[in-house]
Amino acid sequence: xxxxxxxxxxxxxxxxxxxxxxxxxxxxxxxxxxxxxxxxxxxxxxxxxxxxxxxxxxxxxxxxxxxxxxxxxxxxxxxxxxxxxxxxxxxxxxxxxxxxxxxxxxxxxxxxxxxxxxxxxxxxxxxxxxxxxxxxxxxxxxxxxxxxxxxxxxxxxxxxxxxxxxxxxxxxxxxxxxxxxxxxxxxxxxxxxxxxxxxxxxxxxxxxxxxxxxxxxxxxxxxxxxxxxxxxxxxxxxxxxxxxxxxxxxxxxxxxxxxxxxxxxxxxxxxxxxxxxxxxxxxxxxxxxxxxxxxxxxxxxxxxxxxxxxxxxxxxxxxxxxxxxxxxxxxxxxxxxxxxx
Amino acid sequence: xxxxxxxxxxxxxxxxxxxxxxxxxxxxxxxxxxxxxxxxxxxxxxxxxxxxxxxxxxxxxxxxxxxxxxxxxxxxxxxxxxxxxxxxxxxxxxxxxxxxxxxxxxxxxxxxxxxxxxxxxxxxxxxxxxxxxxxxxxxxxxxxxxxxxxxxxxxxxxxxxxxxxxxxxxxxxxxxxxxxxxxxxxxxxxxxxxxxxxxxxxxxxxxxxxxxxxxxxxxxxxxxxxxxxxxxxxxxxxxxxxxxxxxxxxxxxxxxxxxxxxxxxxxxxxxxxxxxxxxxxxxxxxxxxxxxxxxxxxxxxxxxxxxxxxxxxxxxxxxxxxxxxxxxxxxxxxxxxxxxxxxxxxxxxxxxxxxxxxxxxxxxxxxxxxxxxxxxxxxx
Numbered sequence: 102x103x104x105x106x107x108x109x110x111x112x113x114x115x116x117x118x119x120x121x122x123x124x125x126x127x128x129x130x131x132x133x134x135x136x137x138x139x140x141x142x143x144x145x146x147x148x149x150x151x152x153x154x155x156x157x158x159x160x161x162x163x164x165x166x167x168x169x170x171x172x173x174x175x176x177x178x179x180x181x182x183x184x185x186x187x188x189x190x191x192x193x194x195x196x197x198x199x200x201x202x203x204x205x206x207x208x209x210x211x212x213x214x215x216x217x218x219x220x221x222x223x224x225x226x227x228x229x230x231x232x233x234x235x236x237x238x239x240x241x242x243x244x245x246x247x248x249x250x251x252x253x254x255x256x257x258x259x260x261x262x263x264x265x266x267x268x269x270x271x272x273x274x275x276x277x278x279x280x281x282x283x284x285x286x287x288x289x290x291x292x293x294x295x296x297x298x299x300x301x302x303x304x305x306x307x308x309x310x311x312x313x314x315x316x317x318x319x320x321x322x323x324x325x326x327x328x329x330x331x332x333x334x335x336x337x338x339x340x341x342x343x344x345x346x347x348x349x350x351x352x353x354x355x356x357x358x359x360x361x362x363x364x365x366x367x368x369x370x371x372x373x374x375x376x377x378x379x380x381x382x383x384x385x386x387x388x389x390x391x392x393x394x395x396x397x398x399x400x401x402x403x404x405x406x407x408x409x410x411x412x413x414x415x416x417x418x419x420x421x422x423x424x425x426x427x428x429x430x431x432x433x434x435x436x437x438x439x440x441x442x
Numbered sequence: 443x444x445x446x447x448x449x450x451x452x453x454x455x456x457x458x459x460x461x462x463x464x465x466x467x468x469x470x471x472x473x474x475x476x477x478x479x480x481x482x483x484x485x486x487x488x489x490x491x492x493x494x495x496x497x498x499x500x501x502x503x504x505x506x507x508x509x510x511x512x513x514x515x516x517x518x519x520x521x522x523x524x525x526x527x528x529x530x531x532x533x534x535x536x537x538x539x540x541x542x543x544x545x546x547x548x549x550x551x552x553x554x555x556x557x558x559x560x561x562x563x564x565x566x567x568x569x570x571x572x573x574x575x576x577x578x579x580x581x582x583x584x585x586x587x588x589x590x591x592x593x594x595x596x597x598x599x600x601x602x603x604x605x606x607x608x609x610x611x612x613x614x615x616x617x618x619x620x621x622x623x624x625x626x627x628x629x630x631x632x633x634x635x636x637x638x639x640x641x642x643x644x645x646x647x648x649x650x651x652x653x654x655x656x657x658x659x660x661x662x663x664x665x666x667x668x669x670x671x672x673x674x675x676x677x678x679x680x681x682x683x684x685x686x687x688x689x690x691x692x693x694x695x696x697x698x699x700x701x702x703x704x705x706x707x708x709x710x711x712x713x714x715x716x717x718x719x720x721x722x723x724x725x726x727x728x729x730x731x732x733x734x735x736x737x738x739x740x741x742x743x744x745x746x747x748x749x750x751x752x753x754x755x756x757x758x759x760x761x762x763x764x765x766x767x768x769x770x771x772x773x774x775x776x777x778x779x780x781x782x783x784x785x786x787x788x789x790x791x792x793x794x795x796x797x798x799x800x801x802x803x804x805x806x807x808x809x810x811x812x813x814x815x816x817x818x819x820x821x822x
Binding site: 116124265420 | 659660661664666670672787794805808
């Protein structure tokens with residue numbers, strides 16, 4: 102088991118390194134960056150003093166070096182002007198646009214991003230497990246049709262639209278607050294019960310919206326798997342021996358069908374993270390989504406680079422967790438891993 | 443004692459068709475596939491809808507009452523107008539009612555009021571409005587439906603510049619429906635080449651491709667799409683931006699396909715007929731294209747068709763966030779960009795109309811893809 106864990110973790114770290122290189126290439130694709138754009142702007146308006154300051158910024162963040170050197174300096178594997186000082190050393194870089202360290206900007210929001218994604222994941226499983234099971238047991242009944250109808254709607258509606266509609270009707274009929282993370286009056290207040298409740302009610306809509314399409318997909322897969330399992334002879338034997346209906350489903354078939362269910366966490370992670378970025382922009386949630394969009398627009402490369410790396414890391418972590426859970430739940434996978442090692 | 447007769451279960455045509463001793467069991471594969479596909483009523487219906495949808499794409503100019511970028515500063519946020527046949531119980535032909543702008547003293551808002559007393563006849567199948575260029579070079583003014591003589595025709599309302607939402611939606615179909623096709627071609631090409639290389643040659647090639655698949659699969663799609671489309675130069679024309687966005691959408695989609703191709707190759711490589719072809723001195727390219735590809739091509743097409751909806755949604759999301767297509771191009775996502783303003787949506791709910799075709803297109807592609815996959819699956 103420990104060897105399995107170790108192997109998985111090492112793979113994940115290597116993947117993360119590859120992803121970081123990829124991310125760095127992507128954010129440097131557009132010609133120029135925030136500082137060089139500033140310089141061009143100041144040149145055209147004739148501000149000589151500003152140009153010098155910006156040129157110093159370029160030197161300080163070694164933006165004049167070749168791309169591969171910039172990358173190594175960024176992750177902290179090569180010495181920059183201030184020595185080894187990159188991601189590996191805990192320095193997340195400098196946001197040119199906000200003129201603050203990236204760590205400071207991200208620190209306020211990264212936690213919330215994780216919370217929103219976790220909440221969405223919980224929602225997916227809480228909804229998909231019972232609905233998928235019922236849909237399989239009562240296949241082709243009205244409850245199955247309603248479940249698949251909801252599933253298809255979740256599949257086909259772009260989730261930002263779902264957000265808009267839910268905000269619209271939620272605010273009108275259920276008094277669910279619109280946008281933001283908490284009611285205005287709690288901003289800047291110390292954490293208390295009321296503030297906590299306010300945050301909780303504000304998280305309802307984003308969680309449902311982010312989770313719906315994923316829940317639909319998981320539900321459909323669970324239904325298919327469980328139906329395969331229910332058709333097997335051992336279920337019939339159990340029925341013949343008089344095992345009560347609920348036990349008959351839950352004891353063995355559901356456990357068998359649960360395996361792909363757990364493996365899905367890995368597939369869901371990228372989807373949920375994508376969704377949360379989108380939804381945060383629509384609903385003005387203070388997560389990494391709006392920051393990413395803004396920094397991409399202004400070519401604030403260290404900012405967007407770190408956010409991209411962070412969300413990719415989040416999905417990788419999700420995959421790692423699903424692998425580990427799967428190994429814990431299913432000895433066959435664990436043993437196969439040992440043989441392969 | 444009554445004689446027992448087994449109840450008549452009726453004759454099941456579907457079951458009969460699958461019976462083992464059927465004479466036409468050796469019919470060509472495509473006949474068998476088509477027969478199985480036809481059993482999915484929903485799939486067939488959606489296929490017809492999609493075919494019709496694509497068939498009208500070249501002729502959208504004729505179908506829409508206005509050109510997509512015609513703006514009208516006097517009719518900003520005009521509400522949807524209905525089409526009617528009967529006025530006060532009497533048949534007067536196809537007509538609509540004019541709306542007028544009224545200033546509401548209480549709320550301080552501009553309101554549109556429909557005047558029900560005066561029917562305006564709507565001309566059909568005539569020439570009207572600004573000229574358009576069919577296929578880019580045939581100039582014409584002929585339209586299926588035209589705005590009334592001295593009035594407007596906003597079937598589903600107008601937007602913040604007074605542009606007709608219906609015309610824009612019909613025009614938007616052109617880009618929104620093709621973006622997925624181009625994207626799929628891109629992802630299909632990459633997936634086929636990389637998956638094929640990995641599966642056929644194995645060794646370090648396989649290891650490298652498998653790693654790449656794992657890395658790309660773990661990337662969260664939307665943020666990467668955003669980053670890539672932010673890199674599309676600002677000074678590009680609408681057409682190049684459109685092609686670029688389609689390619690970007692396809693760039694992250696190939697890992698699933700490549701994995702399927704790879705596993706198929708690995709399985710087929712051990713088959714006797716492949717070994718035989720190898721021993722007879724066939725080149726790898728011939729073995730791949732003539733012997734292995736026909737075996738799983740249909741499966742690939744089915745699974746690729748299932749990723750079109752994701753790309754349509756992707757384009758919508760990107761354009762919605764303002765990083766996708768750019769004006770003067772028109773797409774459903776760009777129209778929804780107006781809906782980002784929640785207060786506008788509350789007053790002018792018809793701004794959300796473009797989501798209807800999005801949902802229909804996505805559902806239709808999903809159903810056709812599902813039906814196709816079932817039809818091609820020999821184990822069902």
